[in-house]
Amino acid sequence: MSFIKEYIRTVYRAVSSLLKGMKLTGYYFTHHKEIITQNYPENRDTLNLPERFRGEVVLTHNEDNEHRCTGCTACELACPNGTIKIITQFDVNEEGKKKKALNTFIYHLELCTMCNLCIVACPTDAIKMAQNFEHSVYDRSKLTKTLNAPGSKLMEGVE
Amino acid sequence: MIEEVGTSTDGDLIINIGPQHPSTHGVLHLVVTLNGETVKKVEPHLGYIHRSIEKMCESLSYRQFIYVTSRMDYLSSHINNLGCAHAVEKGLQVEIPERAQVIRVLMSELTRLASHQLWWGAMAMDIGAITPFFHAFREREMINDIMEETCGARLTMNYMVPGGVMYDLHPDFQKKVKEFVQFFRSKFDEYDELLTGNVIFQARTKNVGIISKEDAISYGCTGPVARAAGVSCDVRKLFPYDVYGKLQFDEVLMEAGDSFARYQVRMGEMRQSLSIIDQLIDNIPEGEFQAKTKAVLKLPKGEYYSIVETARGELGVYIISEGGMTPYRIKFRSPGFSNLSALDHMARGSKIGDLVAIMGTLDLVIPDIDR
Ligand code: SF4
Ligand code: SF4
Numbered sequence: 001m002s003f004i005k006e007y008i009r010t011v012y013r014a015v016s017s018l019l020k021g022m023k024l025t026g027y028y029f030t031h032h033k034e035i036i037t038q039n040y041p042e043n044r045d046t047l048n049l050p051e052r053f054r055g056e057v058v059l060t061h062n063e064d065n066e067h068r069c070t071g072c073t074a075c076e077l078a079c080p081n082g083t084i085k086i087i088t089q090f091d092v093n094e095e096g097k098k099k100k101a102l103n104t105f106i107y108h109l110e111l112c113t114m115c116n117l118c119i120v121a122c123p124t125d126a127i128k129m130a131q132n133f134e135h136s137v138y139d140r141s142k143l144t145k146t147l148n149a150p151g152s153k154l155m156e157g158v159e
Numbered sequence: 160m161i162e163e164v165g166t167s168t169d170g171d172l173i174i175n176i177g178p179q180h181p182s183t184h185g186v187l188h189l190v191v192t193l194n195g196e197t198v199k200k201v202e203p204h205l206g207y208i209h210r211s212i213e214k215m216c217e218s219l220s221y222r223q224f225i226y227v228t229s230r231m232d233y234l235s236s237h238i239n240n241l242g243c244a245h246a247v248e249k250g251l252q253v254e255i256p257e258r259a260q261v262i263r264v265l266m267s268e269l270t271r272l273a274s275h276q277l278w279w280g281a282m283a284m285d286i287g288a289i290t291p292f293f294h295a296f297r298e299r300e301m302i303n304d305i306m307e308e309t310c311g312a313r314l315t316m317n318y319m320v321p322g323g324v325m326y327d328l329h330p331d332f333q334k335k336v337k338e339f340v341q342f343f344r345s346k347f348d349e350y351d352e353l354l355t356g357n358v359i360f361q362a363r364t365k366n367v368g369i370i371s372k373e374d375a376i377s378y379g380c381t382g383p384v385a386r387a388a389g390v391s392c393d394v395r396k397l398f399p400y401d402v403y404g405k406l407q408f409d410e411v412l413m414e415a416g417d418s419f420a421r422y423q424v425r426m427g428e429m430r431q432s433l434s435i436i437d438q439l440i441d442n443i444p445e446g447e448f449q450a451k452t453k454a455v456l457k458l459p460k461g462e463y464y465s466i467v468e469t470a471r472g473e474l475g476v477y478i479i480s481e482g483g484m485t486p487y488r489i490k491f492r493s494p495g496f497s498n499l500s501a502l503d504h505m506a507r508g509s510k511i512g513d514l515v516a517i518m519g520t521l522d523l524v525i526p527d528i529d530r
Pocket of ligand 1 (some may be wrong): 057083115
């Protein structure tokens with residue numbers, strides 16, 4: 001007899017502990033306000049990513065199509081994966097002096113690990129991280145980007 | 160589950176679990192010798208996610224190599240980075256500003272919480288309960304948001320740099336962390352209700368996968384796995400780094416050494432982490448968040464070793480420098496590797512169904528084991 005009693009007691013205990021857990025599940029099932037999942041990509045317009053979020057490296061340009069990159073290659077040296085290639089040229093200024101300047105800023109997004117080391121290394125704050133994270137493309141070559149806009153030049157006063 | 164079946168000479172069944180199996184949390188490959196349903200031997204095979212991180216680090220400078228270590232134990236990436244930063248700082252002999260130290264500890268504890276939350280959900284799933292997984296991820300998401308705001312990334316932050324931290328805290332940091340701590344405290348009861356008190360859960364974890372204190376030591380177990388067997392091994396307590404020495408917190412120790420004890424240790428650690436955060440969040444000192452260091456770091460010739468307590472145990476970073484810009488040799492002592500080596504000992508004699516549960520309580524992160 002005692003065996004059966006013990007058996008029933010165990011079953012009762014097990015079922016009640018299960019129900020306790022299920023009660024919580026039921027609570028969230030009926031309380032839709034506490035649902036925290038988001039409807040991505042439908043909510044693209046309202047998606048707010050923090051300012052520091054590392055999506056991709058961009059070279060900032062102002063309205064006059066000027067950037068702050070002097071072509072010092074500090075970012076290229078700081079990058080652990082060879083993601084950045086800076087091609088420089090020598091500009092000759094009015095006084096006839098040669099000056100190093102940026103020709104092409106090549107950025108291999110496919111290699112970038114978003115470690116932020118280049119941003120920290122840049123002495124003139126020319127580059128920053130953008131929030132865009134939807135990078136998929138059909139052709140890998142599209143991931144290699146030239147960051148300086150066509151016809152852009154160095155901002156006045158940036159050394 | 161069975162991908163390849165073979166029989167050994169004495170009629171035992173040999174099966175492969177993994178490397179592509181959902182229950183092994185990554186590309187772990189176990190060769191299990193079975194007698195009926197009883198496990199006779201477990202042999203982990205590694206190498207499926209070997210990226211030669213140690214070798215890679217040797218070609219990177221002292222600033223660059225830190226980011227790679229986020230990819231070892233990706234759930235404690237902050238703490239991995241911290242261990243490397245410590246080793247480099249030892250060589251550079253720099254003094255870390257108080258503010259940076261506090262930020263580092265806060266971030267480490269948040270990481271530990273996030274990691275334990277994920278473990279809690281994933282382990283419950285190993286045992287067959289799906290709901291806890293979603294609950295755990297709900298809370299973990301809040302930590303990820305905090306990280307995203309201050310560090311710019313959710314998983315591989317690369318926020319600890321030699322000399323301090325990369326950025327100052329986000330203005331909302333304190334508010335958000337307080338909100339999270341308050342919210343998470345209230346959820347602990349839910350956790351207990353969902354899982355801890357569950358009879359099936361207890362039956363599957365109590366007296367399963369036992370490891371004794373002596374064995375835990377001889378296998379080199381650290382972290383919650385060793386503490387569940389009564390081995391006091393918390394690096395934060397025994398060799399305090401940053402501001403841990405000034406904080407009030409307990410090392411959670413259990414005696415039983417079974418799966419349930421490991422569960423309880425991690426649950427207890429989450430509470431301790433919350434209390435550490437409580438002590439620090441209102442007392443973040445003003446000042447610099449990074450010490451001044453040279454643009455190109457060079458460590459003097461010599462050997463440097465630092466240890467930190469990750470969510471999984473003791474991580475050791477060993478650097479040999481020849482005085483150049485890159486390390487001559489780097490070796491990581493990862494906690495997961497030693498903990499995994501004890502799996503065979505724990506699982507022998509138990510049923511095959513329990514093997515997955517035991518693995519769950521070991522909290523293995525395969526990229527940490529297989530660097
Ligand atoms: S974020 Fe890191 S990997 Fe990417 S370009 Fe900058 S330094 Fe290189
Ligand atoms: S982006 Fe900055 S670091 Fe890179 S070349 Fe230009 S100025 Fe130098």
